[in-house]
Amino acid sequence: MRIVAVMNRIWRQFLHDKRTLALMLIAPLLILTLVALVFNGNTYKPKIGTVHLPDPIVQSLATTNVKLYAYDSTANALDAMKKQRIDAYIALSDGRPEIMLEGSDPTINKAVLLDMQSLSQEISGESQSLRPIVKYLYGSPTMTSFDSFGPVLIGFFAFFFVFLVSGISFLKERTTGTLERLLATPIRRWEIVTGYVGGFGVFTMVQAILIAWYSVDVLGMMMVGQMLSLLVVTLLLSMTALTLGIFLSSFATSEFQMMQFIPLVIVPQVFFSGLFNIDTMATWLRWLSKVMPLYYGADAMRNIMVRGEDLGAIWLDLVVLLGFSAAFVLLNVLTLRKYRKV
Amino acid sequence: MAARIEVKHVHRRFGNKTVLHDISMDVGESEIFGLLGPSGSGKTTLVKLIAGMDRPSSGTVVVEGVQMPRLDMLGRIGYMAQSDALYLELTARENLAFFASLFGLAGKEKRLRMEEVMSLVNLTDAMNRLVSAYSGGMKRRLSLAIALLHRPKVLLLDEPTVGIDPVLRMSIWRELRAMCQDGTTIVVTTHVMDEAEKCDRLGMIRDGRLIATGTPADLKRDTEASTIEEAFLAYGGVRA
Numbered sequence: 001m002r003i004v005a006v007m008n009r010i011w012r013q014f015l016h017d018k019r020t021l022a023l024m025l026i027a028p029l030l031i032l033t034l035v036a037l038v039f040n041g042n043t044y045k046p047k048i049g050t051v052h053l054p055d056p057i058v059q060s061l062a063t064t065n066v067k068l069y070a071y072d073s074t075a076n077a078l079d080a081m082k083k084q085r086i087d088a089y090i091a092l093s094d095g096r097p098e099i100m101l102e103g104s105d106p107t108i109n110k111a112v113l114l115d116m117q118s119l120s121q122e123i124s125g126e127s128q129s130l131r132p133i134v135k136y137l138y139g140s141p142t143m144t145s146f147d148s149f150g151p152v153l154i155g156f157f158a159f160f161f162v163f164l165v166s167g168i169s170f171l172k173e174r175t176t177g178t179l180e181r182l183l184a185t186p187i188r189r190w191e192i193v194t195g196y197v198g199g200f201g202v203f204t205m206v207q208a209i210l211i212a213w214y215s216v217d218v219l220g221m222m223m224v225g226q227m228l229s230l231l232v233v234t235l236l237l238s239m240t241a242l243t244l245g246i247f248l249s250s251f252a253t254s255e256f257q258m259m260q261f262i263p264l265v266i267v268p269q270v271f272f273s274g275l276f277n278i279d280t281m282a283t284w285l286r287w288l289s290k291v292m293p294l295y296y297g298a299d300a301m302r303n304i305m306v307r308g309e310d311l312g313a314i315w316l317d318l319v320v321l322l323g324f325s326a327a328f329v330l331l332n333v334l335t336l337r338k339y340r341k342v
Numbered sequence: 343m344a345a346r347i348e349v350k351h352v353h354r355r356f357g358n359k360t361v362l363h364d365i366s367m368d369v370g371e372s373e374i375f376g377l378l379g380p381s382g383s384g385k386t387t388l389v390k391l392i393a394g395m396d397r398p399s400s401g402t403v404v405v406e407g408v409q410m411p412r413l414d415m416l417g418r419i420g421y422m423a424q425s426d427a428l429y430l431e432l433t434a435r436e437n438l439a440f441f442a443s444l445f446g447l448a449g450k451e452k453r454l455r456m457e458e459v460m461s462l463v464n465l466t467d468a469m470n471r472l473v474s475a476y477s478g479g480m481k482r483r484l485s486l487a488i489a490l491l492h493r494p495k496v497l498l499l500d501e502p503t504v505g506i507d508p509v510l511r512m513s514i515w516r517e518l519r520a521m522c523q524d525g526t527t528i529v530v531t532t533h534v535m536d537e538a539e540k541c542d543r544l545g546m547i548r549d550g551r552l553i554a555t556g557t558p559a560d561l562k563r564d565t566e567a568s569t570i571e572e573a574f575l576a577y578g579g580v581r582a
Contacts, residue, residue, distance in 0.1 A: 005443035009429070009436070016431045016472070177425035181488075184393055184421040185444040186413055341397040342411045 002187045006195025007202070013169070014203060024165060024207055028157035029214050035153060036219040039146040046112045049077040049089030057097070057119075061090075064115045074100075088112045138307045139222070147222035151301035152273050154211055158204065158234045159241040159294055160266055166200050167245030167258050174249070174339075183340040193332045196246060197239065197325075204238035205231070225304035229311050233304065236321040237297035243328030244293070250335045269294035274302060296320045346371050346496060346527040347392055352401035354387055361387050362550045365401070369529060369543075374522050376541030377531040378574065384550040385531040386424060389498050392529065393421040405496060417445055420494030424501050426481040430474040434465065434484055437473060438491065445492035459487040462517055464510065478505045486514065490521075497521070497528045503537065515540055535571040546574055553577045 014021050047067045050058055051074050061068060069086055071077040077089035081100070087108050088101045099116055101109055139147070173179040182192060212230050215221040223230075248265065252258040272278060272289035279286075289295045300317035303309040311318065345368040354362040361384050369375040377385045390396045391403050394411035403410040406418065429437055438456045447455055460466050463483035473481065482505050489497065497518075503511045515537075522528055522542075530541065538544055539558050546554045546561070554561055554577040558570055565576035 002444050005440055008443075009432070009440045012436050013429065013431050176430070177423055177427035178429060180395070180423055180425075181421075181427040181441070182444070183395060184416060184419070184423075185441065186417040186446070187444050188413065340395045340411075342394065342413045 002191045003195045003198060006187075006192060007199035010169075010196065010199030011203070020165060024161050024203070025210055028161060028207070028211050031157065032150075032153060032211070032215055032219060036146050036150075036221070040144050044108065044111055046088065046108060046115060047086045048112065048115075049080055049086040051077050051089060051091035053090060053092065053097075060119060064119055066112075066115055090116075143222060143306075146219075148302075148306065149275050150215060150219075150221040151305040152275055152298040154215055154230075154234065155237050155294060155297040155301045156270060156273065157211060158208055158238045159269070159297065161207070162200065162204050162238045163241040163245040163266065164258075164262070165245075166196070166242045167249040167252075167261070168255055170196065170246045171249040171252055171255065171258055175254070179339060183336070189333045189336040189340070190329075192336065193243075193246070193329055197242060197329065200242045201235070201239065204242070205235055208234035208238065221305070223305050224308035226310065229304045229309075229314075230301065232311060233297060233300045233314070233318070233321075236318060236325070237293065239325040240293040240297075240321050240328070243325050243332060247328045247331050247335065250332075250338075268292070273298040293321060293324050345369065346373075346406055347375075347529070348402075348404040349388075349392070350402050350404075352388075352391060352398045352403060354384075354391065354396070355399045360550060362391075362398075365550075365552050367545055367552060367555055369527055371527055372522055372525055373543065374518060374528045374530060374541045376538045376544045377529065377547055378533070378535070378538045378544050378570070379531075379547035380533055383547045385547055386500055387550075388547070389421075389500050389529065389531055392496075393419055393498050395421075417492065418495050420489040420492065420497040422485055422489035422497075422499045422502060424504075426485045428473045428481055428484060428488075431472070433470050433472050434460070434476075435469050437484065438488060441488045442491050447492065455491055455493075459490045462490065463487045464513070479507060479510065482506055483510070483514075495526060497526055499528065499530045501531055501533075503532075503534070511537075535569065535574070538570045544570070546577055548578050 043065065045065055045067050047069065048061070049069045049071050050061070051071050053061075058068065069080070071080065071089065074089070074091050077086070077091070078100070080086050081089060081102050084102070086102070088099055090097055090099050092098070099112070101112060103109060134141075173182070183189075208231050212227060212234065216223040216227070244265070248261050249258060252261070269292045272292050273294040278289055296317040300314040300321075303314050303317075347367075347369040349365055349367045352362055352365045353360060365388060367375075377388065379385050387396070391398055392405065392410070394403075394405070394415050397411055405415055408415055429440070432440070435456065438460070439452070442452045442456060457466070460469055463486055465480060465483055465487065468476065468480060473484065476484065482502070486499070486502055489499070503514060506514065518528055518530075530537075532538055541558065543555065543557050544561060545552050554573075556564070561573045561577075562568065562570065565573045567573040567576055
């Protein structure tokens with residue numbers, strides 16, 4: 001069976017090339033860990049200076065999520081702020097509280113204002129009955145940003161590493177002449193492409209299981225859906241990356257030129273994969289996202305991990321990804337005609 | 343003697359560049375046919391047409407009575423390209439096993455053939471070594487061994503002895519001669535004139551035209567030349 005021979009050869013190449021193996025399996029875990037550490041940190045405690053505030057206000061301030069520093073004049077507080085020791089200070093001006101923000105970091109600004117808002121509500125003594133009850137359809141109050149874009153990252157790594165490694169290995173096949181030698185045997189063109197898909201397919205399956213398990217069980221990424229659904233999506237996404245990588249490799253003459261596809265093909269997909277809100281983009285830009293495989297993969301991932309949907313609910317994403325793969329496989333079989341006419 | 347390879351009025355154009363002009367030639371059973379010509383003369387293009395990897399722009403290539411290119415004929419032809427075309431990150435054994443499977447060999451026959459071809463090119467001891475650790479000459483020999491795996495009736499060798507030392511070159515030619523006597527048709531391209539002397543018949547190619555065919559002795563006699571090199575120059579219109 002020639003397809004099996006091609007698959008078998010690809011596995012053996014992987015096993016001999018430990019470094020590439022490590023890149024495919026360990027690198028995604030490493031980066032995910034870093035991202036988790038960066039985004040799962042504790043919420044920032046604003047450092048707030050107080051200048052001659054009445055005791056009751058200081059006491060209720062102390063109950064919020066801030067660090068307090070007392071100053072005896074606004075000049076001193078301003079001085080401390082310039083030296084970046086505090087993020088804001090509160091002083092009384094004509095009996096009204098006045099908040100001065102350092103202001104260079106929007107995230108900190110928001111955090112300070114949010115704290116002040118809850119404080120003012122408490123002081124003005126709004127009745128409890130008017131305060132809305134907050135409920136979550138998906139997610140939870142403890143959901144971090146890592147939970148929200150983690151699914152996108154899982155999809156991205158599966159896509160990126162498979163694209164790169166498969167593209168380069170097919171390119172090498174062409175530049176070293178082994179492709180020509182392959183085509184001098186009675187193997188059919190579709191058998192080569194299928195062998196590649198199969199060989200890398202098993203491999204990406206291992207990668208997908210490892211990434212998914214690590215993200216959910218070790219990094220504690222939010223996961224309310226089924227693991228099996230997640231693997232199906234990862235595998236389909238990898239298939240698309242694989243067939244696209246092989247296809248684009250025929251337009252590159254060296255590994256360096258293959259690398260040049262990263263900013264052209266991979267990076268734009270990141271912007272449209274849901275890390276940023278697509279709905280606020282211009283209409284024509286939104287249309288662009290519809291031709292990007294990662295958009296569908298990330299959408300499916302997020303629906304499974306955050307919203308707990310099953311495969312039936314994301315069938316459209318799956319069909320589109322399958323369609324992409326099928327189209328690229330066909331293109332690959334056609335481009336191989338360039339090297340052998342039958 | 344029945345012709346095993348028949349090339350009739352073959353032209354091959356790439357865009358508006360004509361690489362082969364009206365090539366006609368026959369190669370019989372049990373014959374070593376040498377294609378002699380400088381690099382860029384169209385030797386490789388002609389070999390690829392015979393191997394069934396390319397289609398002539400006009401004219402026909404017939405191998406064993408079957409018009410090429412035909413997928414099922416690829417299993418009866420052994421083709422060794424100019425580049426070694428090996429998987430460097432695999433061992434010699436893994437390379438052989440892969441190509442043997444593609445040619446449909448399996449089980450005991452496959453193992454046996456792998457041993458046979460490796461001892462033929464004198465690489466038995468290096469069977470389990472990674473090809474990336476091979477020297478240039480060893481790679482060339484392994485490449486030849488792969489082309490012989492499936493006992494092809496037609497063997498096409500594009501510059502087979504480049505980078506191989508004289509002793510080994512002699513032993514490879516002895517093997518080619520032995521295979522030829524067993525009924526294999528062999529086409530060899532070369533630009534080394536002394537190698538051309540070892541062929542039964544020669545075809546001289548220059549600028550995509552077959553300028554002469556015949557036995558080395560005939561070619562030398564016709565041009566009153568003492569070496570093949572002089573004969574080649576004479577046919578090319580240059581008197582030495």
